[in-house]
Amino acid sequence: MKHNSYFDGKVQSLAVNTSEGPATVGVIEPGKYTFKTDSEEHMHVVAGTLKAKLPGAAWQAFARGQSFVVPAQASFDVEAAADVAYLCYYKK
Amino acid sequence: MKHNSYFDGKVQSLAVNTSEGPATVGVIEPGKYTFKTDSEEHMHVVAGTLKAKLPGAAWQAFARGQSFVVPAQASFDVEAAADVAYLCYYKK
Numbered sequence: 001m002k003h004n005s006y007f008d009g010k011v012q013s014l015a016v017n018t019s020e021g022p023a024t025v026g027v028i029e030p031g032k033y034t035f036k037t038d039s040e041e042h043m044h045v046v047a048g049t050l051k052a053k054l055p056g057a058a059w060q061a062f063a064r065g066q067s068f069v070v071p072a073q074a075s076f077d078v079e080a081a082a083d084v085a086y087l088c089y090y091k092k
Numbered sequence: 093m094k095h096n097s098y099f100d101g102k103v104q105s106l107a108v109n110t111s112e113g114p115a116t117v118g119v120i121e122p123g124k125y126t127f128k129t130d131s132e133e134h135m136h137v138v139a140g141t142l143k144a145k146l147p148g149a150a151w152q153a154f155a156r157g158q159s160f161v162v163p164a165q166a167s168f169d170v171e172a173a174a175d176v177a178y179l180c181y182y183k184k
Contacts, residue, residue, distance in 0.1 A: 001104050001119055003095060012093050014104050014119045016177045018139045025117045025138060025177045027093055027108045046117060046138055046179050047110045085108045085117045087138050087177060 007033055013088070023089045032079040040091040041070040048084035053077040099125055105180070115181045124171040132183040133162040140176035145169040 013026030105118030
């Protein structure tokens, strides 16, 4: 199983193969981070609340059970005031 | 962030602090495993389907969005036919 660690370990994830394609489950510790996408990403908040600034949009808060889509080849910012758990699907 | 690895890396998890207390998000690769609880555990299936045999009960399948509770100081079996992602809360 692939274990990924980013931003000095403040964001970590585990690879999971799902019936909806490749995904990761992960945790984001408090902080503000910029991510770049390769494929389109479908981010689902599993625990906590994640603020995200998607391309061309204002900051929005996504609570547990909510999700957002990030286009391929894009950059987006997220901010967590407390730990956030997420499930992210990578779409081809 | 604490990263846990069990069963030769076939089950891995990441610690996450939530408003409902300490939890882990993790992935279970295909296989059959026996876990022992310390505190009461509330297991939520986030992706995939997990079969579980809880103390005194028959095998049951839990799909994405479903959850089950395991008593403290107990042993339970799980079986995954494909990868499963979960969120597990530890209750005091």
